[in-house]
Amino acid sequence: MPRFPRFFWLPSGGFHAHRPDGFIVPLINRFGRGLRSIWRPSIHDEVEQDLGFHVEMRVRDLVKAGMTPEMARAEAIRRFGNIEEVKAECRGIGMRREREMRIKQWWNDWRQDLRHTRRQLLGRPGFAAAIVVTIGIGVGASTTIFSAVDSVLLRPLPFAEQDRVVSLWQTGDQDGSDHSPVSPANYLDWRDRNQSFSALAEAEPWSMDLTGQGDPEVLPTWAVTRHFFKALGVDPILGRTFVPEEFEEGNDRVVVLSHKYWQRRFGGNPRLVGSTLMMDDEAFLVAGVMPPDFEFPPGRPVWRPRIIGEHDNEMRGRNWLRVVGRLSPQVSLDEAQADMDRVASLLADEYPATNRNTGVLLEPITETIVGRARAPLYVLFAAAGLLLLIACTNVAGLLLARGSKRERELALRAALGAGRERLMRQLITEGVVLGVLGGIVGVGLALAGTGFLGALGASELPRVEHLQLDARVLSFAAILSVLTVLLFGLGPAIHFSRPDLRSYLNESGRGSTEGSTSQRIRGILVAGQIALTLVLLAGAGLLSRSFLSLTQVEPGFEPHGRVAVSLHVWDKNPTQEERIDFFGSLRSQVRGLPGVQSAAASSVVPFGRSSIETDGAYQIVGRPPASPGDEPLAYFTEATPMYFETMGIPVREGRSFSEADNRAEAFPVLVVSESLAAREWPETSPLGAQIDISEPGDEPMLGEIVGVVGDVRPTGFDSAPRAEIFIPHGMFGSGSMTFVARTEADPATLVEQIKQEVWKLHPTQAVYSGDRVELLMSESLQSRRFVLYLISVFAVLSVVLSAVGVYALVSFSTQQRTGEIGVRKALGADTRRILGMVMRNSLLLAGLGIAAGLAAAIGLGRFLDSMLYGVEAADPLTLAAVVLLVGVFSAIATLVPASRAARIDPAVALRAE
């Protein structure tokens, strides 16, 4: 029976007789299974032979009893009834049996693998914990950032066919922005002349005072035109949006609320829909509530109808409207862009004064909403990816080191008959178990991480409120953790599942030197880990330096002890005199509060929340008029006396506003910023010069420059100082002002006190915002701080991981060389020489890693460009510091195991051999 020789070697039943503990079990089982599966014929043959044999035997006996062979055969078969049916039945049962056995076998093997894995891991808890924590960190970081990427960038917006929805911006403003809001007249022409949009709408920022619901509150609102919700393709979850009649004068007192605001302010009361709210002292019907994730344009939770005014088509120079459109079916974005370019060039010809340089930019709506968040999120995602890669190399290194120690055990198992496939399976099972445990740790970390991210990024990331660990994110984590171990554990698994039997079984098995493949892998891991860490550190370093240089920017004013309270007082004070009086009274009342040193108001304060900014053309009297459209522009700011003193903005020349300047009938005086003075009067003093600040073509409106003040950073540390013209509040008496005060006492209390003083003047006057100026400045850094925090955490983790990784790999390799070192010492090599020998190799690898990391850091730096301030992507100082840091930690991680190796007692080392 040459095909089935094994059967005859083994005593039947022997393989169930006893089950020794330990890894022998799977081996024995391996034989057992081999017996069954190797010489059992296919189920078809089995039945044929089994029943055929029966027939043969019956024939033999019947012939013996005297029948002819033919009759005997017929009788034997007849006794089966329908023999084919019987065979089929037997085959069916046999097939089910085989299947059950296979499943049972698989299950048994798997349980054995698991048992074995548990023994392995519990036997070396430190090793297991190191791997689990490493995977956990890598997976946790990546999952956290992925959850943000997913909820912010990947999830669809709540718009129907969102890729048909675009934002339309004006380009060609003098400030160089190509994302400027749109002027009312341009919008009307775009609307009437385009051939690309099935709906086009504008949204105008508007503020309303909500009263009758506790403290008066300023409600930032979007006043939107008729097709606004149609253009976006969004339906309310409660009630309705606006009907056409509501865009007629007198019928427009109706609002739609955002879900978030409805929840926060009204506790999600469904009966609010259909009832009225007092806004600007009028009753507004609440028509509907929008779906939870809809707040567009961002930042204002209420919508109301905007009636296109009769003067809209005259206002072309000032632009403050947001425009959205829905592309007609069959029209692509490019075609629509070309269409709008055509419209823009028509308008440029017709209105050269305002539109000579004005273009139109179409932008997919997703870009408008999440575009700003994309770069930081991708940078963070890349950083998390680097951290994960470091974790992976760490895992690979640990498994490699571990695998070498187990080589003997694996060789023994192989010798006892465990096939390569079986050993691989064992190693992979161990990997999967580690991966699953690591994944659990990772999800735990991600849970904490997303909470942190949500809190930190709430104001910085659009849509971050949807941040959650849902099935998508969890499957991402699961795939990641198992892939980590499989990809990086499979290498060692393949390597060690093919143990070299002779070298392990012929010799004593201990202390043979490390194989060259393993040595090469180890080298790659050390160098790779160091390179990855360096890249991550360089990124963190560059962002830190950016942050530092930003915070060292002089803002141009003194934030400490200052508060800013924004008010829109138009409704309560309809006339100019009333508004001037209101702020005059408020100033004197607040000045009377304990600790207050000075108080003033300005239409715009640096870093302020209320961003109603006015820019426009001016003309210096006595100079030739600029060609239309080329007039110099400046920002116009109304300010009361004491404004510069209160904010600590230095007066460079001349004087600031006096109380006498602050009256409607006073002689018009102006103060300009240093930037404007330097631009217009680079050589001479601007004092005494006359400026016409009227709109081009309007009645001249002259003012005399009486002072020059220092530049301020207007909207953030990274915003450029700008040409500004300050006008005494008394001249126009704006109702939208930010009240500022300086105190020696607690500024936070002062904010509340100022609100009380406001309400003393007008009990229903809403307060738009009130903050410490220092807080405003700190908030302006929030998004950078957000990215910096996260990337720093990643960088620190990467240093820890790779230090541990390098340490482990070097220790492992010195352990492999224990015997060799013993011999060398016995032959007279001194400690220092051994140290040098061990470290030379490792430091060479570290050097390679540093070189590779440096090249990668320089290459990748440009992706950070948009987030850097005041440093180059290839900043030599940062890179040098990072190289030094990486060099030091790799030296330490190498030195510790190396010096331990060098102190080996040769006698001990050789005895162990």
Added chain:
Amino acid sequence: MPSARSTMLHGTLEALILKTLAWGPRHGYAIARWIEDTTDNAIQPEEGSLYPALYRMEKRGWIEAEWGVSELGRRAKNYRLTPGGRRHLRTETARWEVFHAAVSKILLAT
């Protein structure tokens, strides 16, 4: 004596097979012959039931197969009792005793 072939209960056949194999491994034909011979042909297991029963019992793990060489010199599938089969045989035997005693009490009542 009437033949019990057609009336033999399912479980009974299985019990008989198990009992047969309790003496040692043998192939299907030997099982049939042993039952026939031992009962003096009173019970003649029908081949059409015997083999499906064997395969079913093998699937349940009461018996297992090993391939050997028969006296004819050809490969034969020998069935062997497993510990599980042995346990089942004991159960069936006990049950038969109860059943037999009960039926006897009625049928043999005087």
